[in-house]
Amino acid sequence: MDGLNEFRTVRVAEVLSDFRTLQYYIAAAPTEPPHNEDYYTEGWAALRQCALDGQHILNCAADVTVPQARGGEDEQAKAELKQVLLDAIARRHEAQKIYLRQAAAQRWIEYREQVLQGQRPSSSNRRQLRACDEQLRGELSQIADESIYQELQTSDITMGRWTAEDPSLRAVLRWLRARPLTI
DSSP: OOOHHHHHHHHHHHHHHHHHHHHHHHHSSSOSSSGGGGGGHHHHHHHHHHHHHHHHHHHHHHOOOOOOOSSSSHHHHHHHHHHHHHHHHHHHHHHHHHHHHHHHHHHHHHHHHHHHTSSOOOTHHHHHHHHHHHHHHHHHTTHHHHHHHHHHHHHHHTTOOOOOOOOOOOOHHHHTTSOOOOO
């Protein structure tokens, strides 16, 4: 026994709390535009996809396959906590990615409203609206797993959290790939 199971338990609780907070923000974001003709625009489509993705990461089953550990009860608890930590960190990672995509789409809505100034799309503002769409696409393309992982890790370290046994980005991405989209 290495005596770190208390640290592992606290770490899991911290990450799950972060995930819960992200899920709250994801669920609170709008998905329906005020004007029906805007339903299929890029930003609103992105927001709806974020809501679906947020629901998926919340609902996907946990991996409960934990290898049998040698060394007794404490070693088995260690193995289980490490598996739960991987699950929690992977969910938090994906939720952060969804949250960042949502934020980009919400900025798109603000920019679009500034362009439209209460009017509807027309030939006179088409170029500006296209620029809004291009900006959204650009922002979405900048959201990368490597930077999300690094930002979350840096934040955890800054907050003084125990991160000694956090799974690698590779392990997180492998966990996410093993959860097929069911929607």
